[in-house]
Amino acid sequence: MSATERRLLLSVTEAAELCGYSRSFLYEAINRGEIPTIRLGRTCRIPAAWLRRWIEEQTARWEQARRGEA
Numbered sequence: 001m002s003a004t005e006r007r008l009l010l011s012v013t014e015a016a017e018l019c020g021y022s023r024s025f026l027y028e029a030i031n032r033g034e035i036p037t038i039r040l041g042r043t044c045r046i047p048a049a050w051l052r053r054w055i056e057e058q059t060a061r062w063e064q065a066r067r068g069e070a
Contacts, residue, residue: 011044
């Protein structure tokens with residue numbers, strides 16, 4: 001596990017690298033209110049636990065749609 005993966009708070013760039021998304025995609029999701037963030041002054045941080053939960057929710061939503069439960 002890398003040092004980034006052990007952090008509690010991730011920058012948008014770090015979160016994007018871990019997820020394989022672009023920074024702009026994550027910023028769009030943040031601005032839509034899909035990914036919760038913590039603002040520290042002008043800095044935006046994503047709690048790693050919240051990012052994992054968001055990914056789990058997206059995965060569950062995909063699985064439900066695939067089974068026709070949506």
